[in-house]
Amino acid sequence: MSIPQAKQMRRAYGFDEVAIVPGATTVNPAMTEIGFQLDGLSFPLPMMAAAMDAVVDPAFAGLFGRAGGLAVLNLEGVQTRYDDPAAVLEELTTASRDDATAIMQKAYATPVREELIGRRIEEIKAEGVPAAVSATPANTKKFAPLAKEAGVDVFVVQSTVTTARHTSFSEKGLILADLVTQLAPTPVVVGNTVSYGPCRELMETGVAAVLVGVGPGSACTSREVLGIGVPQVTATLDCAAARDQYYRETGRYVPIITDGGIRSGGDLCKAFVCGADAVMLGSILAACAEAPGRGHHWGMATPHADLPRGVRVSVGVDTTLDLVLHGPSHRTDGTENLVGALRTAMGMVGARTLRDFQQAELVVAPSIKTEGKQMQIAQG
Numbered sequence: 001m002s003i004p005q006a007k008q009m010r011r012a013y014g015f016d017e018v019a020i021v022p023g024a025t026t027v028n029p030a031m032t033e034i035g036f037q038l039d040g041l042s043f044p045l046p047m048m049a050a051a052m053d054a055v056v057d058p059a060f061a062g063l064f065g066r067a068g069g070l071a072v073l074n075l076e077g078v079q080t081r082y083d084d085p086a087a088v089l090e091e092l093t094t095a096s097r098d099d100a101t102a103i104m105q106k107a108y109a110t111p112v113r114e115e116l117i118g119r120r121i122e123e124i125k126a127e128g129v130p131a132a133v134s135a136t137p138a139n140t141k142k143f144a145p146l147a148k149e150a151g152v153d154v155f156v157v158q159s160t161v162t163t164a165r166h167t168s169f170s171e172k173g174l175i176l177a178d179l180v181t182q183l184a185p186t187p188v189v190v191g192n193t194v195s196y197g198p199c200r201e202l203m204e205t206g207v208a209a210v211l212v213g214v215g216p217g218s219a220c221t222s223r224e225v226l227g228i229g230v231p232q233v234t235a236t237l238d239c240a241a242a243r244d245q246y247y248r249e250t251g252r253y254v255p256i257i258t259d260g261g262i263r264s265g266g267d268l269c270k271a272f273v274c275g276a277d278a279v280m281l282g283s284i285l286a287a288c289a290e291a292p293g294r295g296h297h298w299g300m301a302t303p304h305a306d307l308p309r310g311v312r313v314s315v316g317v318d319t320t321l322d323l324v325l326h327g328p329s330h331r332t333d334g335t336e337n338l339v340g341a342l343r344t345a346m347g348m349v350g351a352r353t354l355r356d357f358q359q360a361e362l363v364v365a366p367s368i369k370t371e372g373k374q375m376q377i378a379q380g
Contacts, residue, residue: 158191199239
């Protein structure tokens with residue numbers, strides 16, 4: 001018996017449920033091109049370091065930038081609340097598991113100091129790399145002018161879910177089109193979103209790129225607390241469709257950046273085949289010896305005063321930034337030599353460029369990680 005007006009659902013897929021199909025031709029991996037263009041800025045690597053206190057401080061931003069990527073500093077984190085964030089990070093990372101969230105809430109209750117915004121941007125630029133910073137929509141109108149005055153190169157507006165249309169008690173909320181005009185020529189990146197329509201509307205505001213992903217990060221609990229999210233394969237496919245249609249209609253190409261859920265080279269490669277132009281990495285970088293989190297990792301919403309949507313996770317310190325990006329790796333789990341994995345996968349499908357790689361075939365493959373792997377599974 002049919003149920004009238006029943007809500008319909010479509011199937012959504014995550015990284016573990018799909019696989020990349022090899023191509024009809026192959027290419028020498030050394031011949032592949034993996035650069036990323038963000039407005040007028042060019043980066044040798046299509047990778048961004050997430051705006052999380054355990055991942056990015058000015059020193060790490062310098063290292064990551066010189067390696068070819070773009071690191072984003074959280075303007076609402078400990079770096080802009082304390083003269084000596086290292087001491088606070090020590091307290092946050094040594095707290096017991098049961099006390100960690102409460103201690104974080106207390107540490108993040110200290111107000112952001114506006115003079116530290118400019119100081120941190122200057123410290124990043126002193127490293128000889130572009131400075132990128134992130135703020136939530138609620139604080140963007142206040143922090144963006146300060147960041148521009150300090151010479152910021154990329155400004156990121158980031159929240160759990162960001163839309164071009166927002167209703168609030170504020171007489172005039174954040175208007176993204178106005179922000180783009182005010183910060184010009186500094187590119188504005190906005191996120192996060194997971195759907196065709198909202199992604200398309202964000203692009204129409206004039207932003208330089210869109211972040212894709214709600215809740216897939218290893219430290220994020222938005223999906224548990226709010227029930228909100230779309231698996232990253234489907235989210236990236238839908239947002240890529242919005243980008244491509246917008247480009248066909250306007251001639252303006254707005255990159256999408258898959259943000260969250262990437263645990264290995266395989267996940268990274270699948271994100272690009274789904275349509276990503278770049279990826280944002282968090283936990284996989286938090287395990288680097290150079291990261292400020294001392295082997296721990298937490299998201300921007302973890303210390304929320306009223307509704308924490310994250311946990312502090314322990315990732316350990318067992319690698320370096322150079323090994324994660326370029327190897328050589330002595331591991332078989334795909335957590336090191338991400339650049340090598342990307343170039344090799346591109347070669348196997350015959351893709352010379354990332355735009356070519358986006359055209360590779362994907363199949364639904366729920367057994368991709370278990371087929372023929374009984375011995376691996378049994379031996380842990």
